[in-house]
Amino acid sequence: MIRKTILSLFLLFILAEYLFAQGTGDIGVVIERNSGSVVIVNTTSHQVVRRVEKLGNLSHATGVFSRDALYFFTFQRDGWINKIELLTGKVVAQKKAGDNAIGGAISQDGKYIGISNYQPGDIKILDSDNLEILKVIPALYTTKAGEQKQSRTVGLVDAPNHRFFFALMDAGEIWAVDTRTPDFPILHQWKEVGNYPYDALMTADGRYYITGFLKSNWVVRLDLWQLEEGPAKVSTIDPNLHLPKVPMYKVPHLSGWGIADGKAFTPMISEERLMAYDLKSWSPLQSVPTYGTVVFAVPRPDQREIWLSFAGPKNDTLQIIDVATQSSVKMLKLGKSISHIQFTPRGEAAYVSVRAKDKVVVLDAYTHQQITELSVQGPSGIFFTNRAHVIGL
Amino acid sequence: MRQVLILFLVCCLAPFVIAKGVIANKQPPRLSEASKARVLMTLREDCANCHGLYRLGGLGPALTPERLKVYPVEALALIIEHGRPGNFMPPWKDVLSKEEIDYLANYLLTVEPTPPEIQMRGEK
Incomplete structure (x- = not known):
């Protein structure tokens, strides 16, 4: 009798496991900025699956996925990192690793989390398993007055051959760190690359690290195949198009820089245009006038279109640019x-x-028609689990 | 050049407004509820991009009453209105009315932001 009961319970357990088994390939995380929570969404059913609350200050929060796409690590303005299990919504580890954080990365082998801080100016490297802090790398530089200071850090990404790349906002430098060697040595420090780097990206093939600047009229590209050549500058000035400088109500984000058709479509500071650069020769091609100053330039995965969002009063509009003709094909309010x-x-x-509308709108990528909308409180960043397998994200 | 001019204006105004600032703090400009909502929406949706949702700073400096208390309310209103050229603080005069800007300056000086707490999870 007892043996029968145990056997039935065991079979029931196996059946339940089979029935309720879930993958994570079609889920993602949406930051609810204003309420210190995130929601987990399913992109097959287009539904909110669960909400994870009391995570702290999620202003400007971003995050990365573990390589098994089971966990999401938040990088929060208050310096906290929360490790969230996506299938249950449980916070399985947390750590405060700064006072004012801006972003982070996960190492190529998935073992380490890097967090980039404005305050104190450093990056920290943590164990991705339990979030123990393993290394603090202060972003030290010498000011023109000869003073030693710590710079705010930006644009932290993982790169091929176990590297972290990041830029020093106040120092105007780009550094590379080796994440394979236990002491995480600094491998490169390129100095005087430009004034006030504000963000950077790694191309999805892991070849180019591109940095934008607030106060220099150029964009910098590092070719990881030829690091000895150092950062290559290319001008942001278009001799053929003179647009007026306009107020910039929000600084662009580069993780979505429109890499498409062998070109980098780069948002310009205080100007309503993208500049297209040939990615390989790193030479300017031409400007693409836009509706406003661009915040995100996100290529559709087939790279035929680039979708744009804008800053300030024009942030109610989504503009779609056709890459082949480099012209605007749709404006969606x-x-x-x-x-x-x-x-x-x-x-x-x-x-x-x-x-401001407390919703995430789901659009058909080709017809541009609305499929549905999800009720989400103050949504900001959206992250899908396929990012777990893309270098630099 | 514009930056120097604005700095000059702020300096000229400072002696007059320091005393008045105290009074102004006590008597924030009267605004319709719709206008107040617009100001708070701008603070939440636009200012927060650089200064943080809880005004603790990011790309731009912190905007807490503690940090701002050295500024007269009129000086803050001037900076909001005209921006700080060269420092990426944009002018807001095309987005908010003069009264709304005065209300915002007053709000920044008097209302403390309260960041949400984090759920503690055992030993850190």
Whole structure:
């Protein structure tokens, strides 16, 4: 009798496991900025699956996925990192690793988390398992007055051959750290690359690290195949197009820089245009006038279109640029504070957070028609699990 | 050049407004509820981009009453209105009315931001 009961319970357990087994390939995380929570969404059913609350200050929060796409690590303005298990919504580890953080990365082998801090100016490297802090790398530099200071750090990404790359905002430098060697040595320090780097990106093939500047009229590209050549500067000035400088109500984000058709479509500071650069020769091609100053330039995964969001009073509009003709094909008024655009892994749909309307709009990537909308409180960043397998994200 | 001019204006105004600032703090400009909502929406949706949702600073400096208390309310209103050229603080005069800007300056000086707490999870 007892043996029968145990056997039935065992079979029931196996059946339950089979029935409720879930993958994470079609889920993602949406930051609810104003309420210190995130929601986990399913991109097959286009539904909110669960909400994870009391995470702290999620202003400007971003994050990365573990390589098994089971965990999401938040990088928060208050310096906290929360490790969230996606299938249960449980916070399985947390750590305060700064006082004012701006972003982070996960190492190529998935073992380490890097967090980039404004305050104190450093990056910290943590064990991705339990979030123990393993190394603090202060972003030390010498000011023109000869004073030693710590710079705010930006644009931290993982790179091929176990590297972290990041830029020093106040120092105007780019550094590379080796994440394979236990002491995490600094391998490169390129100095005087430009004034006030504000963000950077790694191309999805892991070849180019591109940095934008607030106060220099150039963009810098590092070719990881030829690091000895150092950072290559290319001008942001278009001799053929003189647009007026306009107020910039929000600084562009580069993780979505439009890499498409062998070109980098780069947002310009205080100007309503993108500049297209040939990625390989790193030479300027031409400007693409835009509706406003661009915050995100996100290529559709097939790279035929680039979807743009804007700053300030024009942030209620999504503009779609056709890459082949480099012209505007659609303007969609979705509501105040369009703050992020993310395509589903195979690119059939786009999720757009419309923060002031408390909703995420799901659009068909090809017809541009609305599929549905999700009720999400103050949505900002959107992250899908396919990012777990892309270098630099 | 514009930056020097604005700095000059702020310096000229300072002696007059320091005393008045105290009074102004006590008597924030009267605004319609819709205008107040617009100001708070701008603070939450636009200012927060650089200064943080809880005004603790980011790309731009912190905007807490503690840090701002050295500034007269009129000086703050001037900076909001005209921006700080060269420092990426944009002018807000095309977005908010003069009264709304005065209200915002007053709000920044008097209302403390309260960041949400984090759920503690055992030993850190």
